[in-house]
Amino acid sequence: MRPRHMLRLCFSMLTLTLLFWLRVLIAQDRLSPAAQNSSLRGYSRISPHRKTTFLDVHCSHCAVVSSSGQMLGAGAGDEIDRTGCVIRMNNAPTRGYEKDVGKRTTMRVVSHTSVPLLVENEQYYFKQSANTTYVFWGPKRNMRQDGEGIIFNVLLKLAVKYRKSNMYVVTESKIKYCDSVFQNETGKNRMKTGAFLSTGFFTMILAMEMCDRITVYGMIDDKYCSRANHSDVPYHYYEQKRLSECRMYKYHESTQRGGHRFITEKAIYAKWATQHNIQFKHPTWKL
Template identity: 30%
Template sequence: MPLLMHYSGFYNMAVICVITLSMLLVFQTTVDEVSEGMCACKHCVRQQTHSIWFNELYDRSIPPLLTRENYVLSEDIYKYWKGLQKNRNEDNYTAVVEKLFSLFPDKSQYLDASPKRCRTCAVIGNSGNLKGSSYGGLIDLHNFVIRINMGPTKGYEKDVGTKTTHRFIYPESATDVDNSTHLVLTPFKVLDMEWLISAFTTKNITSTYKKIRPSVKANRDKVMILHPAFIKYVHEIWLLKRGKYPSTGFLGIIFALHVCDKVSTFGFGADQYGNWFHYFEKTSNKLRTGAHSGSFEFDTMMQLYLENKIQVFRGR
């Protein structure tokens, strides 16, 4: 009997060890999988899918924002970026960046992804299909509301909302933002970065290829700059080098895919009659410019919708 009890105790201990080890392995696998691909949203952007198309395009290792730690550009990225600068002889990139980060924040942003986070983001285009949409309340419910260029909210609150957390601009589309909004510069040339410095200091840069604002009202502590590598990534990977460079709106959408867990888009594409215009413009009721079926950006956005990676609100 003592011998039987001895073996019985050994057997029970072995079973307990096996169960404990199995639980640890399962728990570890679950944590790893969740941290890499899951979030607290019902549908998480960074969750891997069976779509070869999306998985090949979506690269979270590409930094969306420029910082002091990642500003050094590889040869291929610098060559690409120089190619956008219309033959300008600009070789002062390093000096300009060092000046940038003496004025503006230089730390990484939005690296806090976790299984407990559900950061919702709305990217607001400027399409006339927002008119009469009554999307304002829905837009303002999102954690981040990303607006593009000069798209106003005042006077259009019912359709476009009142909240703005990020506004994507370049010098030629600059507009003032309030103290709580991140001004996100889209630099297609070194001169764009020089303008940003000037806009907050000397205010001496007044033109690029056209006349521009010499200054802009914004919170210096909330200024961000898109990384040239990110612009190249969006252009060459997502848009397959279509067009001269990606639009500010499409850059905003891919930015949202990198920093948000759930992404919704508003104000992209034509209205229900096939008209293409800005919601803040006065237009004729008879304006018809077709459906822009050749717009690769819009087609790509709709593919993201079909892949269940973004929600698309088409308006009216």
């Protein structure tokens, strides 16, 4: 065989080899979507066997349903249920409110302070709603996994009892990441200002990581409570005899210790909506 032909043959074989391995790598990417989205490694499954597994979910369109009294009379239930993934917060119920908030729940983002409320009705949340994925967040002292985390211990017992449940915890590194996001957006250190991030903040972070498009229902903007003609609605649609939403927001915004900066967070979401595919309904935001 002539040297020129030999060179062409070697080149062809090398090209075929490279194409083969390229196809292998592409196939591996398709089979492992979680590896493509490293941000979801901030959510670790609560496993009785202590096996490390990270959240692996992707939705083209998500409905984030607020617990606000704004949802009363919204009539958005059917629209919400038609959305690919429905994300709710804490223990917000659907039964009795289906017309306004829908009945499907794909995922719940739950604060450590709301875990006892879920335990009160554990048969519903962890057995009847076995298809729901739960993401729990909380400070290290409550969520540590060395046997000293009070809330994590409760969740671990539930994971043992309800083997089919899908329960994840926001990792310590992810909590720190969310703190850094808040500081980058506001210029203020969350801990030094005596504030706690809200469940809504963790929910919006997660939604942007797992959803291509987000529709947020029942969330007011940062200027809403300062408008003279704003509606007076309960803080939670399912606790109608409690404090009004705006009174709660104003209290938390100004308290020196232990408050959520709800109004500041809403200003951050407005900024994110200009950078991501996010829209707000009931009420509609003018971005």
